[in-house]
Amino acid sequence: MELPFRIDLEGEVAVVTGGSGIIGGMFCRALALCGAKVAVLGREAEHGLPVKKDIEEAGGEAITVSADVLSRESLEQAKQEILNQWGKINILVNCAGGAVKSAEVPQDQFADAKEDMLNFFTTDMGNIKKELDLNLYGTMLPTQVFGEAMVGQENANIINISSMGAYGPLTRIPGYSGAKAAVSNFTEWAANYFAKSGIRVNALAPGFFQTTQNHALHFNPDGTPTERSRKIIESTPMGKYGEPEDLIGALLFLASPKGSSFVTGVVLPVDGGFHCYLGV
Numbered sequence: 467m468e469l470p471f472r473i474d475l476e477g478e479v480a481v482v483t484g485g486s487g488i489i490g491g492m493f494c495r496a497l498a499l500c501g502a503k504v505a506v507l508g509r510e511a512e513h514g515l516p517v518k519k520d521i522e523e524a525g526g527e528a529i530t531v532s533a534d535v536l537s538r539e540s541l542e543q544a545k546q547e548i549l550n551q552w553g554k555i556n557i558l559v560n561c562a563g564g565a566v567k568s569a570e571v572p573q574d575q576f577a578d579a580k581e582d583m584l585n586f587f588t589t590d591m592g593n594i595k596k597e598l599d600l601n602l603y604g605t606m607l608p609t610q611v612f613g614e615a616m617v618g619q620e621n622a623n624i625i626n627i628s629s630m631g632a633y634g635p636l637t638r639i640p641g642y643s644g645a646k647a648a649v650s651n652f653t654e655w656a657a658n659y660f661a662k663s664g665i666r667v668n669a670l671a672p673g674f675f676q677t678t679q680n681h682a683l684h685f686n687p688d689g690t691p692t693e694r695s696r697k698i699i700e701s702t703p704m705g706k707y708g709e710p711e712d713l714i715g716a717l718l719f720l721a722s723p724k725g726s727s728f729v730t731g732v733v734l735p736v737d738g739g740f741h742c743y744l745g746v
Contacts, residue, residue, distance in 0.1 A: 467495050467524075470715040473722040476501035478621060479552045480721075481544075483535050483608050484562030486513035488677055489627075489710060493559055496714045497721065498526035502557065505548045507533045535562045535604035541611040555615045557721055558624045560608055563601040563649075565642040569593035574637040586640070594641035601645035606652060609667075617663050621723035626653050626669035628733050633671070633741045646671075650733045657731030666730040668720045673737025674698045676707040703739030712736060 480497045484490035485506035491514075494504045498521040506514035506528055514530035521528040529551055533544035548555060571586050579585040605626050616622040630636065631643030632650040650669060657667040676684065684695035684707075691699070699705055716736045720726050735741045 467492070467499065467520075467711075469496060469499055469718070471718065473500050473718050473725065475557075475721065475723070478502040478556040478723075479505070479548065479554050480557035480559065481505045481507060481548060481555055481608075481612055482559040482561055483507045483533070483604070486510075486517060486530075487561065489713065490559070490561035491517040492710055492714065493561060493717055494528065495520055495524070496717060497557065497559075498528060499524060500718065500721075501526075503552055504528045505544075505551075506530045507535075507544060507562075509534050535560075535608050536599055538607060538611065541608055545611055545615060549615060554619055555612055556619050556621050556623075558608065558612045558616065559717070560605045560624065560626045562604050562608075563627055563645075565639055566593055566597045566600070569597045569639070569641045571638050571640060597641035598645045598648075601642065602648045602652065605649050609652075609656060613660070613665060616665050617660075619664065621727075622664050623666040623668070623721060623726075624656070625717065625720050626667070628653065628669045628671040630671060630673050630735075630737055630740050632733065633735075653733055654731045661730060666720075666726070668726075668730060669733045670713060670716050670720070671733050671735045671737065671741070672708070672713060673702065673735065673740040674707050675710055675712075677710060698740075701740055701743055701745060702737070703743050706738065708736065708738060 480502040482490050482494045485494045486508035494506050494517050498504045506517050508514050511530040511532040518528045518530050531544045531547055534540040572584050573579050626649055628650045629646035632646040635643040653669040713736055716734050
């Protein structure tokens with residue numbers, strides 16, 4: 467992995483929830499390349515082993531830790547394991563989250579729903595709750611557990627993951643959009659709450675990124691873009707999807723002990739201008 471720039475995180479200890487995922491793993495590797503010791507958190511610790519291996523082969527230090535972001539007991543055990551290993555925690559990246567496929571409303575407007583087609587009225591609220599829990603509660607609870615260990619630490623900062631859905635509701639995913647709007651709100655609340663306690667709290671708000679996970683949703687089998695993909699590109703002033711690596715610079719800026727030491731309560735868009743374009 468090549469970094470867009472390098473910050474000095476020597477001696478720092480970073481915890482990344484969802485660290486075994488595509489984006490979370492990338493964040494783990496980037497923080498390690500800057501000198502941080504990284505705890506790769508995931509529901510199954512072994513899923514983080516490829517990330518750990520990459521970090522160690524690059525000369526860094528990492529451990530994999532099993533943790534469920536919806537379980538206080540699990541997170542408390544993970545925190546103690548990390549503190550036993552390295553004695554402190556400076557950085558928390560709340561990367562666990564995402565949309566729940568079964569919570570999707572399958573049309574942009576109710577008028578488009580055909581007879582016997584699933585629609586908002588038939589959406590299982592239990593699936594919406596899963597989405598809210600994973601994204602909001604799964605950000606607040608790790609902040610509560612790990613944040614307690616961060617009070618008084620040098621360069622203590624928390625980085626949450628919001629979304630373009632926080633700026634305005636995206637069609638078809640009301641639960642996800644609502645949850646990410648709440649993450650942005652919580653980020654600002656926590657930034658104020660911890661402002662005099664030495665912990666900065668910020669968030670990234672990614673736009674649309676092309677990954678192997680969402681490729682089938684945005685492109686047809688013949689490689690042509692779907693209608694939804696066309697709308698995304700037309701609504702992004704830069705006229706393209708982002709690459710996952712485009713998030714690294716924003717992450718490192720917010721994690722920097724010098725470059726962003728006076729930055730807190732910011733939800734930073736990384737979106738090719740999507741959030742500021744109204745279509746006309």
